[in-house]
Amino acid sequence: MRAARVERVASLKQQELLANIVTHILLIVLGLAALAPFWWMISTSFKTEFEAFQIPPTWLPLEPTLEAYGDLFLDQLFGIFLYNSVKIAVLSVGGQLITSSLAAFAFARLDFPGKNVLFIIVLSTMMVPYAVTVIPLYIVMHRVGWVNTHLPLIVPAMLSSAYGTFLLRQFMFSLPIELEDAARIDGCSSFGIYRRIALPLMKPALATLGVFSFMASWNNFFGPFIFLDRKYLFTVQLGVALVQRQWYTSWPRLMAGSVVVTLPVLLVFLLLQRYFVRGISLPGIKG
Amino acid sequence: MAQSQVLTRLVAKTKTREIRWHRYEGYLFVAPLLIGIVAFIFLPIAASLYMSFHTWDMVSPPELVGLKNYARLVSRDRIFWKVLGNTFKYAGWIIVPSVTFPLILAALLDRPIRLRYLYRLAFFLPLVTSVVAVGLMFRWLYDGEFGLINYTLSWVRIDGPNWLSDVFWAMPAVAMVTVWQGLGYNMVLYLAGLQGIPDHLYEAATIDGAGPFSRFFQITIPLLTPTMFFILVMSVIGTFQTFGLIYVMTQGGPINSTNVYIYYLWQMAFGSSKMGYASAMAWILAMVIFTITMIQVRLARLWVHY
Numbered sequence: 001m002r003a004a005r006v007e008r009v010a011s012l013k014q015q016e017l018l019a020n021i022v023t024h025i026l027l028i029v030l031g032l033a034a035l036a037p038f039w040w041m042i043s044t045s046f047k048t049e050f051e052a053f054q055i056p057p058t059w060l061p062l063e064p065t066l067e068a069y070g071d072l073f074l075d076q077l078f079g080i081f082l083y084n085s086v087k088i089a090v091l092s093v094g095g096q097l098i099t100s101s102l103a104a105f106a107f108a109r110l111d112f113p114g115k116n117v118l119f120i121i122v123l124s125t126m127m128v129p130y131a132v133t134v135i136p137l138y139i140v141m142h143r144v145g146w147v148n149t150h151l152p153l154i155v156p157a158m159l160s161s162a163y164g165t166f167l168l169r170q171f172m173f174s175l176p177i178e179l180e181d182a183a184r185i186d187g188c189s190s191f192g193i194y195r196r197i198a199l200p201l202m203k204p205a206l207a208t209l210g211v212f213s214f215m216a217s218w219n220n221f222f223g224p225f226i227f228l229d230r231k232y233l234f235t236v237q238l239g240v241a242l243v244q245r246q247w248y249t250s251w252p253r254l255m256a257g258s259v260v261v262t263l264p265v266l267l268v269f270l271l272l273q274r275y276f277v278r279g280i281s282l283p284g285i286k287g
Numbered sequence: 288m289a290q291s292q293v294l295t296r297l298v299a300k301t302k303t304r305e306i307r308w309h310r311y312e313g314y315l316f317v318a319p320l321l322i323g324i325v326a327f328i329f330l331p332i333a334a335s336l337y338m339s340f341h342t343w344d345m346v347s348p349p350e351l352v353g354l355k356n357y358a359r360l361v362s363r364d365r366i367f368w369k370v371l372g373n374t375f376k377y378a379g380w381i382i383v384p385s386v387t388f389p390l391i392l393a394a395l396l397d398r399p400i401r402l403r404y405l406y407r408l409a410f411f412l413p414l415v416t417s418v419v420a421v422g423l424m425f426r427w428l429y430d431g432e433f434g435l436i437n438y439t440l441s442w443v444r445i446d447g448p449n450w451l452s453d454v455f456w457a458m459p460a461v462a463m464v465t466v467w468q469g470l471g472y473n474m475v476l477y478l479a480g481l482q483g484i485p486d487h488l489y490e491a492a493t494i495d496g497a498g499p500f501s502r503f504f505q506i507t508i509p510l511l512t513p514t515m516f517f518i519l520v521m522s523v524i525g526t527f528q529t530f531g532l533i534y535v536m537t538q539g540g541p542i543n544s545t546n547v548y549i550y551y552l553w554q555m556a557f558g559s560s561k562m563g564y565a566s567a568m569a570w571i572l573a574m575v576i577f578t579i580t581m582i583q584v585r586l587a588r589l590w591v592h593y
Contacts, residue, residue, distance in 0.1 A: 019398075020398075020400055023395050023398060023400055024400065024401075024402075026395055027392075027395055027396070027400075027406045030391075030392065030395075030410075031406055031409035031410070032409075034409050034410055034412070034413060034467065034470060035409050035412065036435075037413075037421075037424050037425065037428055037467075038412060038416075038424075040424070040427070040428060040435050041420070041424045041427075044427065052433070053433050055432075055433065055438070056438065057433070057435060057438055098319075099319040099320050099323065100320065102316045102317070102319065102320070103316060103317045103319070103320040103321075105316060106313040106314075106316030106317045107317070110312060110313035110316065111310070111313065112310060112311055112312065112313030112314055113310065113311075115313065118317065118321070121324075122320065122321075122324060125324055125328045125329075128328060128332065128573070129527070129528060129569070129572055129573055129576060130528065131528065131548075131549050131552055131568075131569045131572055132331070132332060132335050132569040132570065132572070132573050133327070133328055133331035133332060133335065134331075134569075135331075135335060135338070135556050135562055135565055135566055135569060136330070136331035136332075136334035136335045136338065136566070137327065137331045138556075139334070139338075139345070139562065140330070140331065140334070142345070155323075155327075156323065156327040158323070159319055159320065159322060159323020159324075159326070159327065160320070160323035160324045160326075160327045160328055161320075162324070165320060190309075190312055190316075194316070215415055218417070219415075219416075219417035219418070219419075221417065221418055221419055221530070221531035221534075222530050222531060225531075225534070226553075226557065237417055237419045240419050240420075240423070241419045241422075241423075241531075241534070241535055251427050254423050254427070255423070255424070255427065257423070258419070258420035258423050258424055259420075261417055261419060261420050262416050262417065262420045265415045265416070265417070266412070266415065266416075269411065269412075269415045270408075273408070273411075276411070276415075277407075277475055
């Protein structure tokens with residue numbers, strides 16, 4: 001009897017072990033398959049052009065070289081592209097954090113006539129396809145002379161983030177209200193409560209929004225593509241995408257460009273991973 | 288006595304004034320957002336509707352043509368129909384793999400195994416990479432002569448096509464890139480869905496003698512149908528908004544075989560300066576997206592277990 005039970009426990013353990021091994025094998029295979037394109041990108045970027053076209057292809061560059069990266073940065077404009085991207089991203093993220101947190105605070109904590117209707121209107125804008133607004137937006141920007149400046153990429157992003165407002169408002173609801181009540185009784189103004197209590201407590205949600213809006217801004221292609229056609233105004237994405245036509249297909253150089261374009265988001269992602277995951281799953285659960 | 292009365296009245300007055308002010312204070316907080324939304328979303332929407340009833344090349348003044356733009360799109364523009372068909376084809380290639388692959392990944396990663404974080408990371412990387420980098424990367428991978436994909440296929444004696452310049456293969460090739468990029472996102476949605484399934488259901492099923500497979504198909508899948516439904520809707524809507532990937536990988540070619548909705552819209556608006564015509568296209572797109580969502584919501588009632 002007892003021996004049988006011991007045997008059963010042992011076989012259960014074996015089963016579990018087997019299941020774990022199978023899971024690991026499957027995940028390793030799938031994970032490598034998902035990562036292989038990146039490997040290929042990085043490896044090609046360190047190859048000479050001659051080696052890139054070798055058959056059979058080499059997994060690791062035989063004579064690793066920084067030639068492609070050198071060519072990239074020798075093009076003086078590439079540094080400017082990087083600067084433009086950073087500038088646009090920082091300004092749009094900063095602005096978005098301020099406007100969204102202000103609005104989220106009001107929608108979550110203050111009471112004013114028409115609040116719920118306004119919130120629904122704000123939310124409904126998330127469903128509007130960009131294609132519907134981009135043409136008139138272009139025309140308006142053309143009229144006010146903002147085409148071929150960075151303003152059309154910064155100002156709308158700063159001021160119209162329904163997603164950010166929604167995310168921060170949901171987060172506000174999970175915060176205790178007692179602190180704010182106490183502050184109000186002590187005579188703190190609404191702005192004071194926002195500034196001194198809500199904002200510090202919102203930090204994790206602000207980080208989530210920050211990560212997302214940084215990636216959206218950095219990776220944005222359509223916007224810069226529509227609004228910019230002077231080369232010195234290009235973002236890195238636009239630079240790499242458009243310059244690909246001028247560079248006769250030099251794959252090491254194109255891959256080096258892709259690596260450089262990917263590195264900043266990769267860093268932000270690796271450092272702030274947990275905020276990133278939370279940001280995806282939040283609207284997902286709601287949807 | 289009188290003095291204190293005056294005082295209380297004064298206090299009451301300032302208080303009501305304060306309260307009245309407080310009632311509207313919220314507007315100050317939402318003002319920047321609302322100004323932005325009106326200026327950069329609502330006004331453009333109105334302008335776009337207005338323009339869709341005009342022809343306009345941005346040089347001469349707009350000319351009112353009523354519904355002519357819409358009529359011409361639907362009845363005379365052959366490329367428009369081709370592009371609409373392409374977009375649905377694109378969605379068709381995407382749907383099944385984007386619903387199934389991430390589910391497999393999520394099911395594998397839902398168990399408390401070692402290195403879970405590392406595995407998850409691998410599936411997130413495609414998501415955070417820009418369409419430009421992804422597009423270039425895959426153009427190189429799909430290269431007919433020197434691409435890694437055809438080289439790998441040659442191991443099993445398959446002579447791969449020149450993917451991106453083949454009228455048939457270009458679309459599925461682009462679609463697989465989209466699936467690859469969406470893996471991590473859809474996986475997280477599934478993981479969130481899996482966490483919402485109560486453990487006692489599995490325990491009860493185990494006691495009743497259900498094995499891992501029947502637990503997966505009888506409990507997990509039915510309870511994940513809302514997530515599947517969400518992924519389905521988002522994938523289809525996503526195909527109608529793809530631009531960058533097409534621009535970088537194929538530019539709509541060969542012979543318009545990967546020309547999808549937004550790409551054609553862009554060609555009309557900025558290539559041919561037909562702003563009114565493109566606006567009409569944008570409105571048709573808005574209606575298509577709305578209809579798809581509605582149809583899917585209706586269908587969902589039949590098979591989604593909430």
